[in-house]
Each structure stands twice: as C-alpha cells, then as structure tokens.
Amino acid sequence: MTIKDSYEFTPDCHKITYKHRTILGNRRTGEWLKLSEECMNILEHGINNRMSPSELLDCLHDHDDRIYFQRIFDQLENIGLIRSTSYDTSVRRTFTHIYFALTNKCNLFCNHCCYNAKYAASSDPNTHYMTTDEALQTIDKIISAHPQVITFSGGEPMMRDDFFQLLLYTSEHYNGRINLSTNGTLISPNNVDLLSKHVDSFDISIDGIDDESCERLRGPGVFKRVMTSIALLQSRGVKQISLSMVLMDHNKHLETPFRDLNLRMGTRAVVRRFTPIGRGKAYQKRGETAKILPDLRQITNEKARRYRDTSKFCNCGAGEKMILIDHDGAIYPCGLMITKELKLAQIQELEQIEDMFSSANNKIGSGQQALNDLQPQNFSKCKDCKVNFFCWHCLHHLEQLKGDEARFTERCNAQKSLLYRLIWDEVREADAHC
Secondary structure (H helix, E strand, O other): OOOOOOEEEOOOEEEEEEOOEEEEEEOOOOOEEEEEHHHHHHHHHHHHOOOOHHHHHHOOOOHHHHHHHHHHHHHHHHOOOEEEOOOOOOOOOOOOEEEEEOOOEEOOOOOOOOOOOEEOOOOOHHHOOOOHHHHHHHHHHHHHOOOOEEEEEOOOHHHOOOHHHHHHHHHHHOOOEEEEEEOOOOOOOOOHHHHHHHOOEEEEEOOOOOHHHHHHHHOOOHHHHHHHHHHHHHHOOOOOEEEEEEEOOOOHHHHHHHHHHHHHHOOEEEEEEOOOOOOHHHHHHOOOOOOOOOOHHHOOHHHHHHHHHHOOOOOOOEOOOEEEEOOOOEEEOOOOOOOHHHOOEEHHHOOOHHHHHOOOOOOOOOHHHHHHHOOOOOOOOOOOOOOHHHHOOOHHHHHHHOOOHHHHHHHHHHHHHHHHHHHOOOOOHHHOOO
16 A cells, blocks of 8 residues: 555546445446445544554554455455545546547448448548648647557548558657558558558458458458458568457348457457447448347346456546547547537647647537536436446446437346345346346
C-alpha cells in the first residue's frame, strides 16, 4: 500500500449497493470489488474523517480484521478505486485510442458499411474535406493529447494521395503505436516497405473465409487481393495483423471456420456483430437481424459462473478513453456513434483536444450531455438497476435501443434476472437452461 495520507475514491470509481452489499467498479478498466455493508461503512468512515489507511487500520482491534482490511486497501488501490487526497488533479486526461478518419471515400462499396463511405474509383485530392495542411494540424493536436494508439481509418485511408506524407509525419513526431484500419486492397509491392516500417499494426476487414463469402459483402476479387496483401506484410516481418468479420444471418455459421483461417494464417480474428447503422440500416430493413447480446437465460450454470468470474464492470471508453475525429474534423465518442446528437466538438475550433472537456469552452456542442445521458447510471430506464454496469458494455448498444421500447424490454428481460443472480452470488440450479 503506497497511500500514506488520507484517501478518497477515484473519479473512475462507481458504486452499486444491493441487499447490504456494495460493488465498487472502475469505469476505466472494468475491474470491480464486492464488499459487505460493514466494510463499506468502515471505508467511508475513513474518508469522511480524512484518515490514512494506516490510521484506519490502527482503529481496528482485531488482528485478523487489520490483515483483511490491509488486503482490501491493496486491492482497491491496485485496481484504481482509491487514491491519495494529495493526488495531483491537474494531471492531464489520457486517451488510450484516438481514431482519425482521413477520408469518407473508399474504393469498395460494402453493403453493410457502418460508416457509409462514399465510393470512389481512384484518389482525388479535391474530394477530401481536409487539405494536407489541415490534416497535419489535426495530427499535431492528436499527438499533443498523448494517446497510446493512433488509428488511421476512413473510408479507406489509403485513398488519399498524401496518405504516406501524413503517415511519415506521424511516425516521426509520435512515440506511441500507429494502427491502420484498412480494407487491404491498396497494399502493394510498391508501398509495403513503407507500411511495414511505419505502421505497428493492421486491422483489415474481410467478412468471409473465401472468395464466395467475401464477395457477397465486399465485391468480387477482394478476398484474393487481401490474401496477397497479408502475404506481402508478413514477408516484411509484420506480425500484428487482425482480420475482422461481421456476423450476419447469411454468414454466422462461418464463425468457427473464420477463426480457423486466422489460426492458420497467424493473424488475429476479430468477430463483430452486425450493427444497423450507415448502409447497414438498409440491410436491417431487408430482414437482417442485429443481436445485441446473447440471452443469458440460455447458458448452463457452469457457463454462468464462468461469466460471473470474468465479467467486467462497464468500461466503455467512448468519449473518454477514445474518440474519433471524422474526415471533416467533427469529434465523436467512437466510430459507432457518429451522429449529430453525439458530436462532441469540432477539431478546428479547439487549440487542444482536452479543451472539449472544459466547461468554460463555449464551443462545446450538446454531444457531451447526450453522451452523459447514455451512461448506465444516468439513463432513465437503467439508473436504478443494480446490474446496470454489467448489462451494458458498449454505450452504442444502449443508443441503438433507447428509442425501441419493445426491443429494449425484450433485452432487459433476457438479461436482468440472471445477471442479478450472477453478480450478486445468487446462481441457482433452477436457472440452468441446458
């Protein structure tokens, strides 16, 4: 335990109390700890009386209690739930990830594109919203925010004629990890050396396991082109390559073969559920279903206990740990929450990205309030629920369902009863559905 003076709960710490027990969860990491009412009262007594952990321990007469609370303090500190009251609150906010959509143009026209990228057969500097200088200024602001990862995305980011100028500039001035989100079709022998030298990891969308399954969503010949690109990258020693597949009604049976394909290729499989946004809205109208989360009532007790032991407190970082800067400079919480309602700020109007969190900044849009209203502790239908932070792991899912009363209720009923038992240690044999 490193805290020597009085302590307090961190801003990331959120509390749920139910039946004389309390869960403290870290919204940034997803780690959580469950305490009895007595333990919680003792912790709060120490906070209210500005005691240090050692002073509080000295008040406990029983040796075993002191050992137990020493362990509690260590756990709370290790998972970021308490900190010293002398903590420097001027320490800047840190982002784990900032996405920069360099363009809304793409050389493919995928039927389910959540971004709704505009098709372009070839690159044309005049069709991109930001000039090279404006894009470089945006990159400077991103670097100044010190994210752990910068992802260049789109559309297809390599559609820009100045893509490599932007990439090399970032590589020269930034010490973190550079990630490229791409469809993989523009990687060639002419550029693979630059890519492998200046990009740390590649996220490639493929949505299939062969020509036929890939073509249905991405067009003819795409699968072979992507396979060739992967071989080129791996021939240059690139190891951090992930392939993503969106599961839909017509291809959900391919999940296992897709994972097997990645295993054989030495790539990482990323499986996503279909999201009816962007062009995906048209797919849903044609009968495509979007399954937000599995029905927990259908899992066995053994799987239920495993779910409980591995469950995370809601740590969706949209707008906090991560943001997306769109091709026109609009800032959104993430790549799945690109709506007018959720626009957080405009990059051109900010001297630095952190300014969008300042209440004194009169250029802040209403998006921050809209995002706050989506938080489980604030959303009207969820704020009083004692499993709300375990039910929602992605705020985009909540955003998608908030206006659909029937689907929201269906999901809530499917999740709530078992989650109460899992999270609050009330798993019963009668709840098993084998």
